[in-house]
Amino acid sequence: xxxxxxxxxxxxxxxxxxxxxxxxxxxxxxxxxxxxxxxxxxxxxxxxxxxxxxxxxxxxxxxxxxxxxxxxxxxxxxxxxxxxxxxxxxxxxxxxxxxxxxxxxxxxxxxxxxxxxxxxxxxxxxxxxxxxxxxxxxxxxxxxxxxxxxxxxxxxxxxxxxxxxxxxxxxxxxxxxxxxxxxxxxxxxxxxxxxxxxxxxxxxxxxxxxxxxxxxxxxxxxxxxxxxxxxxxxxxxxxxx
Amino acid sequence: xxxxxxxxxxxxxxxxxxxxxxxxxxxxxxxxxxxxxxxxxxxxxxxxxxxxxxxxxxxxxxxxxxxxxxxxxxxxxxxxxxxxxxxxxxxxxxxxxxxxxxxxxxxxxxxxxxxxxxxxxxxxxxxxxxxxxxxxxxxxxxxxxxxxxxxxxxxxxxxxxxxxxxxxxxxxxxxxxxxxxxxxxxxxxxxxxxxxxxxxxxxxxxxxxxxxxxxxxxxxxxxxxxxxxxxxxxxxxxxxx
Numbered sequence: 001x002x003x004x005x006x007x008x009x010x011x012x013x014x015x016x017x018x019x020x021x022x023x024x025x026x027x028x029x030x031x032x033x034x035x036x037x038x039x040x041x042x043x044x045x046x047x048x049x050x051x052x053x054x055x056x057x058x059x060x061x062x063x064x065x066x067x068x069x070x071x072x073x074x075x076x077x078x079x080x081x082x083x084x085x086x087x088x089x090x091x092x093x094x095x096x097x098x099x100x101x102x103x104x105x106x107x108x109x110x111x112x113x114x115x116x117x118x119x120x121x122x123x124x125x126x127x128x129x130x131x132x133x134x135x136x137x138x139x140x141x142x143x144x145x146x147x148x149x150x151x152x153x154x155x156x157x158x159x160x161x162x163x164x165x166x167x168x169x170x171x172x173x174x175x176x177x178x179x180x181x182x183x184x185x186x187x188x189x190x191x192x193x194x195x196x197x198x199x200x201x202x203x204x205x206x207x208x209x210x211x212x213x214x215x216x217x218x219x220x221x222x223x224x225x226x227x228x229x230x231x232x233x234x235x236x237x238x239x240x241x
Numbered sequence: 242x243x244x245x246x247x248x249x250x251x252x253x254x255x256x257x258x259x260x261x262x263x264x265x266x267x268x269x270x271x272x273x274x275x276x277x278x279x280x281x282x283x284x285x286x287x288x289x290x291x292x293x294x295x296x297x298x299x300x301x302x303x304x305x306x307x308x309x310x311x312x313x314x315x316x317x318x319x320x321x322x323x324x325x326x327x328x329x330x331x332x333x334x335x336x337x338x339x340x341x342x343x344x345x346x347x348x349x350x351x352x353x354x355x356x357x358x359x360x361x362x363x364x365x366x367x368x369x370x371x372x373x374x375x376x377x378x379x380x381x382x383x384x385x386x387x388x389x390x391x392x393x394x395x396x397x398x399x400x401x402x403x404x405x406x407x408x409x410x411x412x413x414x415x416x417x418x419x420x421x422x423x424x425x426x427x428x429x430x431x432x433x434x435x436x437x438x439x440x441x442x443x444x445x446x447x448x449x450x451x452x453x454x455x456x457x458x459x460x461x462x463x464x465x466x467x468x469x470x471x472x473x474x475x476x477x478x479x480x481x482x
Contacts, residue, residue, distance in 0.1 A: 098423075136381065137382065139423075141376050142376055142420075142426070142427045144388075161413065161414035171255075171402065179383075185285050186339065186384050196412065196414075
């Protein structure tokens with residue numbers, strides 16, 4: 001059975017000031033006393049971003065052993081050698097294309113694919129990377145990602161920062177829902193549009209939405225609103241229904 | 242000297258009801274009595290989309306000879322054989338990744354690269370395809386595009402449907418400006434954020450913004466507001482300054 005995956009839309013719900021304050025309980029269960037390997041490659045300044053996230057998590061959870069994976073001489077080897085009872089990986093947000101490119105180049109992507117026994121946490125781009133592909137990212141393709149396959153810790157797609165259409169807008173660009181419908185013109189796998197503040201927890205072969213609401217998109221079905229607390233375990237068996 | 246390229250953000254400015262009504266004059270000069278080869282591959286239903294655009298253009302310009310390039314037995318050959326004095330290509334909007342994939346697969350991308358002497362018009366994804374790469378699209382990567390290089394009819398990047406930040410939003414996703422700044426963390430080429438209703442005209446070695454306003458992003462420079470009518474010819478010589 002794969003280890004737990006805790007996949008955040010982002011670090012906070014609408015209007016909240018303190019990152020991860022709303023998610024202290026699941027984070028505490030997920031991280032506990034473990035070493036947390038933070039993967040900052042979606043970001044720009046890797047040291048600064050690692051420091052920012054370490055501070056944000058310690059602010060909520062108390063003292064932690066957060067280490068920047070990018071500081072390791074061979075980050076892929078660090079993942080390959082990680083102790084599943086004492087270490088957790090946390091993949092941060094930023095630009096998903098850059099994250100996919102860098103983790104593809106340095107071997108971390110393949111190492112993560114091979115370590116389903118290692119607890120995985122992700123936020124935004126880091127949650128995109130936990131899906132079968134990165135194809136439901138909102139990011140701009142600022143680099144060639146070198147491929148679209150991702151870690152595949154869950155069998156469905158996440159669209160993080162899911163955004164409802166603004167009824168007052170005159171903008172003619174596609175709404176998020178229209179973009180996801182375009183995805184389903186080309187792909188069959190379900191997409192969970194995680195509003196800000198929401199997360200998915202994959203644990204012991206269950207899948208649960210919590211933290212905030214989401215919108216579920218399945219090919220050939222009308223979209224469905226999901227309240228916080230929804231059990232989505234059935235999706236694990238029928239991700240392309 | 243390359244033939245004219247007329248590159249629209251989209252088909253209409255904010256609040257306008259009739260597609261291309263604000264752009265009748267440049268479209269008339271660009272298309273005239275020519276056959277217009279419409280390339281609909283960014284869209285879903287290719288016949289319906291071609292019909293929709295043909296009707297919209299005829300509504301503004303009067304009777305036209307609009308033909309769907311996807312209906313040709315060998316669309317790349319049609320481009321290769323096109324008469325530059327009698328034919329113009331128009332690449333429509335939709336999903337840029339799908340457009341890049343399909344035109345890469347069917348040879349139209351390479352054919353367009355080789356025909357700088359052929360007048361090019363584009364809207365949205367079709368304008369992205371006229372740039373050096375498709376890396377400043379807003380679209381979701383619903384398919385692997387098979388590459389990021391594009392036709393390169395202008396030496397700078399367009400971000401179509403450029404959107405200003407909403408000061409009342411609590412959304413934590415990146416603003417468009419932040420996404421373009423991320424692009425400049427990885428790339429040097431200038432980006433013209435074309436607000437809806439704006440277009441660029443590349444003609445006789447001049448580059449002009451018209452139709453609406455835009456915002457210019459250059460690496461290492463503060464963004465600059467551009468009013469309609471701005472002469473951007475200097476950018477042609479220094480696209481990565």
